Amino acid sequence: MAKVENIVFLSLVLDLFAFTIPLPLFPRIIEWYTQRESSDPHGFLSRTLWAVSTIRGWFYKPPNNTQRWDIVLLGGLMGSVFSTLQFIVSPYIGSLSDKYGRKKILLLSMIGNILSALVWIKSTTFASYMLSRVIGGLSEGNVQLAIAILSDITTPANRAKALAHVGIAFAICFCIGPPIGAYFASRPVALGQYLFGTELNVYAAPAILTLLLLVAETAFLAVALPETRGKKPTVQSSKKTDEHSTEFKTNGINGTNGVHTKKDEGVTPVRSAEQRLRTLRTLRLLHFLFLGVFSGVEFTLTFLTFDLFDWSNAQNGKLIGSIGIVSAVIQGGYVRRALTRVGELKMARRGMSSCAVALVALSLLPQFTLSKPGLAFRLLQIAAICMAFTSATVVNALTAHASLQCDEAPPEITAETTGNGSTPPPPRAVQRPELAKGQALGRFRSSGQLGRAIGPLFACASYWTFGPSVTYAIGAVAMAGLSALMHKVARRTSVKVA
Numbered sequence: 001m002a003k004v005e006n007i008v009f010l011s012l013v014l015d016l017f018a019f020t021i022p023l024p025l026f027p028r029i030i031e032w033y034t035q036r037e038s039s040d041p042h043g044f045l046s047r048t049l050w051a052v053s054t055i056r057g058w059f060y061k062p063p064n065n066t067q068r069w070d071i072v073l074l075g076g077l078m079g080s081v082f083s084t085l086q087f088i089v090s091p092y093i094g095s096l097s098d099k100y101g102r103k104k105i106l107l108l109s110m111i112g113n114i115l116s117a118l119v120w121i122k123s124t125t126f127a128s129y130m131l132s133r134v135i136g137g138l139s140e141g142n143v144q145l146a147i148a149i150l151s152d153i154t155t156p157a158n159r160a161k162a163l164a165h166v167g168i169a170f171a172i173c174f175c176i177g178p179p180i181g182a183y184f185a186s187r188p189v190a191l192g193q194y195l196f197g198t199e200l201n202v203y204a205a206p207a208i209l210t211l212l213l214l215v216a217e218t219a220f221l222a223v224a225l226p227e228t229r230g231k232k233p234t235v236q237s238s239k240k241t242d243e244h245s246t247e248f249k250t251n252g253i254n255g256t257n258g259v260h261t262k263k264d265e266g267v268t269p270v271r272s273a274e275q276r277l278r279t280l281r282t283l284r285l286l287h288f289l290f291l292g293v294f295s296g297v298e299f300t301l302t303f304l305t306f307d308l309f310d311w312s313n314a315q316n317g318k319l320i321g322s323i324g325i326v327s328a329v330i331q332g333g334y335v336r337r338a339l340t341r342v343g344e345l346k347m348a349r350r351g352m353s354s355c356a357v358a359l360v361a362l363s364l365l366p367q368f369t370l371s372k373p374g375l376a377f378r379l380l381q382i383a384a385i386c387m388a389f390t391s392a393t394v395v396n397a398l399t400a401h402a403s404l405q406c407d408e409a410p411p412e413i414t415a416e417t418t419g420n421g422s423t424p425p426p427p428r429a430v431q432r433p434e435l436a437k438g439q440a441l442g443r444f445r446s447s448g449q450l451g452r453a454i455g456p457l458f459a460c461a462s463y464w465t466f467g468p469s470v471t472y473a474i475g476a477v478a479m480a481g482l483s484a485l486m487h488k489v490a491r492r493t494s495v496k497v498a
Contacts, residue, residue, distance in 0.1 A: 004149065004153050004228065005153070005162055005165060007220075007221075007224050007225050008150060008225075009168070009169055011142070011146070011217050011221050012143070012169035012170075013169050014213050014220070015213075016143075016170055016173035016174075016177065017173045017176060017213055018209075018213040018217075019140075019173070019177070020176075020178055020181070021177050021178070021181035021209060022203075022206060023177065023178050023320055024181060024185075024316035024319075025185050025206070025313055026075055026302065027303055027306045028185070029129070029203065030075050030078065032202055033045055033125075033126040034049075036124075037125065043125075043126075044130075045125075045127070048074065049074060075299075075460060076456040076457045076460030078133065079456040080453040080454065080455075080456050080457050081130065081137060081453075082133050082136060082137040082140075083137070083449045083450070083452035084449070084450075085134060085137030085138050086445070086446070086452070087446050087447075087453055089137075089141075090442045090443070090449060091439060091442040093105060093141040093144065093438075094145075094148065094438035094441055094443070094445075095436075095438060095439045096438075097141075097145055097148060097438040098229065098437070098438035098439055101229045102145050102148055102149050102152070102227065102228055102229050102438070103221070103225050104227075105141065106141065106145045106225070107218065107221060107222060109139050109140065109141035109142060109145070110142070110214065110217065110218040111139070112136070112139020113136060113139050113142075114211065115139070116132045116133075116136035116139060117132070117207060117210045117211035117214055119131055120132040120201060120203075121200060121204050121208060121211065122200060122201060123201050124199050124200070124201055129201070143166065143445070144441055144442055145438075146166060147163060147441055148437050148438050149225075150162045150163055150165065150166070151163075151403045151441065152230075159404065160344060160400040161340065163396060163399060163403065164396060166396060167335065167391075167395070167396035168328060168331045168332055168336070170324075170327070170391070171324050171325075171328030171330075171332075171391065171392060172328050173324065174321065174323060174324025174327060174328075174391070176321065178316070178317040178318075178320035178321050179314075179318055179320075179321040180206075180209070181313075182312075182313040182314045182317030182318075183314070184205040185203050185205070185206055185313045186314060273435060276405040276406075276435060277405075277435065279401075279493065280405050280440060280443075282489060283401060283402045283405075283444060284443060284444055286398060286485070286486065286489070287444060287448040287451065288447040288451040289451065289478075289482055290352065290395075290398075290448075290451065290479075290482055291395070291448045291449075291451030292451035292452075292455040293355070293475050294390065294455070295451060295456060295459075296456055296458060296460075297358070297359060297362070299456040300456070300459045300463050300468075301319070301362075301387075302316045302319075303463070304365075304463075305380075307468075308366060308369045323387055323388045326389075327388040327389070327392045330389055330393075331396075335347065335392050335397075339397060343490065344397040344398065344400045344401035344404075345401060345489060345490035345493065346490055347394075347397040348393060348394045348401075348486055349486040349490060350393060351390040351394035352479055352482050352483040352486055353479075353483045354387075354389040354390045354393075355386065355387065355390040355479045356476050356479040356483060357382075357386045358382070358386035358387045359383075359476035359479055360476045361383040361386070362468065362472040363471075363472035363473040363476060365379045366467070366469050395448070398444075399441075402440070402441065402444045405440065406436065406437045406441065407436060407437070459475075462474065
């Protein structure tokens with residue numbers, strides 16, 4: 001099990017490293033395409049900007065600087081394309097991995113990611129750059145398949161600890177990816193330079209680095225990763241495992257997905273398939289609502305610093321990298337050790353509360369940008385630290401709890417399908433396809449991606465309609481409400497251990 005965990009972790013580091021490289025570049029990428037193509041009234045970008053400004057005119061007419069408003073809202077549209085496509089394809093990727101195996105589908109998704117990077121390298125028009133985002137959105141399945149693989153090889157007692165590797169990989173890559181992407185972006189490729197007869201994008205340097213990382217990841221997975229679908233996890237009969245199992249029972253789940261055994265008499269209630277499906281639906285809703293708010297904050301943060309402080313790619317890269325460093329420390333030093341003890345839902349609630357504090361700080365920041373710049377910078381630091389705690393906790397905790405609702409054995413090994421009729425089937429004999437790990441976790445991730453698709457659109461529109469203070473204040477109220485809702489859900493799903 002440890003070997004597969006290490007393989008998955010290393011592959012995630014490579015994949016997320018490539019994923020985080022362009023994050024601080026979005027404002028300048030849009031600015032470059034606008035300067036390059038705005039003179040063509042019939043071009044894709046000009047027509048898109050026209051559509052955006054028309055829609056904007058229905059709701060709001062800013063007194064000046066309309067072009068900047070349109071460009072930033074276009075950034076929100078660009079950011080939502082990837083997540084919208086992920087919302088559509090994630091359940092299918094999960095179902096295909098249940099049917100054909102995790103490794104095969106993962107390698108196919110890597111081919112799509114490589115193709116996306118190749119298109120980015122030579123995307124000298126906004127239309128071709130959007131094509132690279134579309135290909136990437138349709139292909140990206142690495143994170144959800146990594147979660148499915150880790151769920152395959154772990155027991156409910158040690159799953160949260162194993163899934164923490166996903167959060168740690170995210171945190172590490174947010175430390176190194178954005179600053180390195182900004183560094184390579186500071187050395188733009190001059191227009192007119194060619195590679196194999198193809199004109200290069202001005203940010204071809206970070207795009208080529210992304211391509212190299214994806215190729216290395218694909219080769220590594222092809223050689224090192226075994227197939228895990230249908231594999232039974234190794235159950236450790238140690239005192240520590242027993243303690244973990246007891247702790248999981250406090251969340252209403254035990255090692256058999258809530259099956260009522262003699263040993264558990266009077267301790268853990270039966271968790272039927274219907275109960276687990278209801279829990280999954282609740283978790284999907286919470287995942288959608290949380291990421292709808294949080295992704296809007298994430299996406300507008302670099303536009304906020306660009307707008308108020310005129311920060312460069314390098315400065316935005318350092319900001320995102322610092323959030324990643326703090327998140328990595330929290331993930332490895334606190335979350336990984338405390339998640340099982342605290343409980344997944346309580347940990348998620350703490351992260352949501354931290355995000356509400358971050359949003360309050362960001363809502364106050366514009367008031368002091370000119371009068372007290374030092375205080376404004378301190379507020380940005382407070383918001384960054386709180387966002388790092390949120391990044392380290394909420395999604396990882398919700399994912400761990402969602403994985404515990406899934407069936408722990410593939411349908412083909414249940415008594416209903418393999419028994420000869422002489423032995424009564426166990427309580428888990430009849431399994432539901434929607435509780436299979438790949439499909440269930442694919443739907444869970446899909447709900448989050450829908451939130452990531454909608455969040456940047458609403459956040460960018462609100463930012464340039466009502467301003468950052470009102471936008472972040474509304475987000476703070478919404479996140480505080482989600483924290484209160486999470487508290488109710490945690491109380492409803494928890495039970496007392498006798």
